[in-house]
Amino acid sequence: MNDFEKLRSVILRQISSRLFSVRMAIMLPILILFIPGMAWGFSDPDIMLPGGITPSSATEVMFYTSLGIVFGATMCAVLLSFDGVSRDRASGVLEIKLSQPMARSHQSIALVMGHWLAILIPIWILWGISFLIVKYRIGDWPSFADLLASFISVALILLWYVLFSLIASSHAREQGTSIAFGVGVWFLFTFLWALVTTMVAFASGVSIGEENDPKWIDLEGVLDLFSPNGVFHHLLETRLDDVDRGVSPITTWIVAIIWSVLPWYWFTSRMKTIQP
Amino acid sequence: MSEVVLEMKDAAFRHLISSRSLTNPFGKKQGSGIFSINLKIRKGQILGLVGPNGAGKTTLMRILAGIFPIQKGKIMYRDSEMKEFSAISDFELRSVVGHMPEQVRWQGKVSVKRTLEDIAEMRGVSYRVDGILMMVGLSEMKDTPLDQLSQGMRQRLSLATALLGSPKILLLDEPFNGLDPVAIRAFEKLLHKLTEKGVSIIISSHRVAGMVHIVDRLALIHRGQLLIEGTLKDIENEYELDNRIEIQGSGKIPEFESILTDSASLLDTQTSEDGWLAVIRNQDRNLLKKLIESNAEITTWKSKDTDIVEMLCAATGQNLDEIGFGVISSTMIPYKSRGEEE
Numbered sequence: 001m002n003d004f005e006k007l008r009s010v011i012l013r014q015i016s017s018r019l020f021s022v023r024m025a026i027m028l029p030i031l032i033l034f035i036p037g038m039a040w041g042f043s044d045p046d047i048m049l050p051g052g053i054t055p056s057s058a059t060e061v062m063f064y065t066s067l068g069i070v071f072g073a074t075m076c077a078v079l080l081s082f083d084g085v086s087r088d089r090a091s092g093v094l095e096i097k098l099s100q101p102m103a104r105s106h107q108s109i110a111l112v113m114g115h116w117l118a119i120l121i122p123i124w125i126l127w128g129i130s131f132l133i134v135k136y137r138i139g140d141w142p143s144f145a146d147l148l149a150s151f152i153s154v155a156l157i158l159l160w161y162v163l164f165s166l167i168a169s170s171h172a173r174e175q176g177t178s179i180a181f182g183v184g185v186w187f188l189f190t191f192l193w194a195l196v197t198t199m200v201a202f203a204s205g206v207s208i209g210e211e212n213d214p215k216w217i218d219l220e221g222v223l224d225l226f227s228p229n230g231v232f233h234h235l236l237e238t239r240l241d242d243v244d245r246g247v248s249p250i251t252t253w254i255v256a257i258i259w260s261v262l263p264w265y266w267f268t269s270r271m272k273t274i275q276p
Numbered sequence: 277m278s279e280v281v282l283e284m285k286d287a288a289f290r291h292l293i294s295s296r297s298l299t300n301p302f303g304k305k306q307g308s309g310i311f312s313i314n315l316k317i318r319k320g321q322i323l324g325l326v327g328p329n330g331a332g333k334t335t336l337m338r339i340l341a342g343i344f345p346i347q348k349g350k351i352m353y354r355d356s357e358m359k360e361f362s363a364i365s366d367f368e369l370r371s372v373v374g375h376m377p378e379q380v381r382w383q384g385k386v387s388v389k390r391t392l393e394d395i396a397e398m399r400g401v402s403y404r405v406d407g408i409l410m411m412v413g414l415s416e417m418k419d420t421p422l423d424q425l426s427q428g429m430r431q432r433l434s435l436a437t438a439l440l441g442s443p444k445i446l447l448l449d450e451p452f453n454g455l456d457p458v459a460i461r462a463f464e465k466l467l468h469k470l471t472e473k474g475v476s477i478i479i480s481s482h483r484v485a486g487m488v489h490i491v492d493r494l495a496l497i498h499r500g501q502l503l504i505e506g507t508l509k510d511i512e513n514e515y516e517l518d519n520r521i522e523i524q525g526s527g528k529i530p531e532f533e534s535i536l537t538d539s540a541s542l543l544d545t546q547t548s549e550d551g552w553l554a555v556i557r558n559q560d561r562n563l564l565k566k567l568i569e570s571n572a573e574i575t576t577w578k579s580k581d582t583d584i585v586e587m588l589c590a591a592t593g594q595n596l597d598e599i600g601f602g603v604i605s606s607t608m609i610p611y612k613s614r615g616e617e618e
Contacts, residue, residue, distance in 0.1 A: 001400035009397045017386065017394070092380035096437050099341040100398035101371035107398075276343060276377070 007106050014114020018080055019121065027076045031126055034072030039065045039130030043137035058131065058140040062150055063236050065130055069154055070190060070229050073123045074161045078182040081115040081165040086178045095276035108271035112264065116162045120155055127154055146239045153235035156256055160228040161186065163263035170270045189227045197223045221245030225255045278318040281476055282445060283361060286349035287313045289339055310335050310500040317445060317478065320471045324491035325480040326584055332500040333480040334378065337447050340478065342369035374443030378450040380434045382422040389418035392436055399441040411466065412436045427454030446470065446477045452486065464490055484584035494584065496591045503591040508582050515590035521558050524576035526551040535566050555580060
């Protein structure tokens, strides 16, 4: 068995052990409620969103449905992977794994891919079902490019949260610290980032809450690049016609790559030096 | 003497410990570890690794398992097909070594077989799982969830993971923990079978009394240093623990000072209402005759068994009578030369 085959089979085992775990069975109803449920709600032909907005296309409806990803799927990604390393470390199993003839870089790839794909597969299925629901409700179907950008964006935001959780898990000596870090990061980017944006706006002399003020929009757009949720929405916005927050699609995709590469590098480096 | 398969030459590894200061809150410095270890692992032999708590046994095992990279020195390996020794990397070491760590708390709802397969995939030998489960006596429990395993069963599973991929060297850290006496006997038999196949085994254990009849050689380690390595006989000789006779008798204790010649020495005496006991290191063939001629009433005459604890005390300078929990106290240890790390 060569290295690639070994890596592939370890990844598949990681995926199946998490995909069919009790944790996943508990999270799945929540995900169904959050993703296809939101798609059903936002695709109501009579819906009127705050600000008098009525989503008119499938891409727009799925943009609003992405709230289900931000609030539900990312939290599930954290809950699925917060003990990816710390559990094995606390039980002593990590020592056995580290003593196997498999490069540590490959072990870290297997951990990332295993946890990521375990949450990504059900989310992508639910995301696809959501598109079908929108098609059924409003009769619109997005272009292939919209579809591709949408699925890739979802995959990336889940990857980022999985990586944050695994990094925390690899540094934590016990699982309490690990989950506190994972949930803390999720809380910061999901709820507290608006506060950070407001504070920076205040410090910069930008009028707060003036949603149509170009300065506010530009500042919010730039600050969102420092948040995974913000980058996720920037990615989705690249496919919306009437949204301009001062950040070009190329910048958004470059930042998305940076958000993927840096944490992955951090985690791989950590796994190379980790001790049981 | 068996051929050497693995050799550690001046191997050293020190753990990094936190050393915070105002200027460097994330500072680290070198802490405990192992220092300039020279150790040879021989084919088909069992080496017992013995030392007090904190001596560095587990660190040494982890170095041999390829988990901790050595910071100084080198590790040389020679397979049966290789003529010369060559330096071996951590990764290569992991493919020839099977490691059973101390106290793995297997947990979860995953089955025993599935767990073993997960580890086997990392070694690329998942097809051999059933045979190994049978070897360690877990074949009937292969579908049992890990949460339902007893401590002994968990130990067997840990052993099974170490046996995956037919390792040339087997590292067993406290393998007898939680095993019942029958399982221990079966375990010992299995170890001997493995050595007959040419597998070299290193056992680190606090259960020193039980190791005497298992090990071929012994390595005494203390404060990160290898104090001595050799056969039990070699170590007995080194620390003058050989040729010891335990004599018990009734009545008045004989006057040993007048009876013993230069080739015998009195190590210990005890008297009680029932009689007396003396331990003598003896190389005088006529000692028994002399004692009888001096009208000593001897009830028991036997050679004193090898005692690894005594060896350890002799090697580390600890006094058996004063031994306490503070075994790593620096007050009781005569250091070997440590060289630059001192």
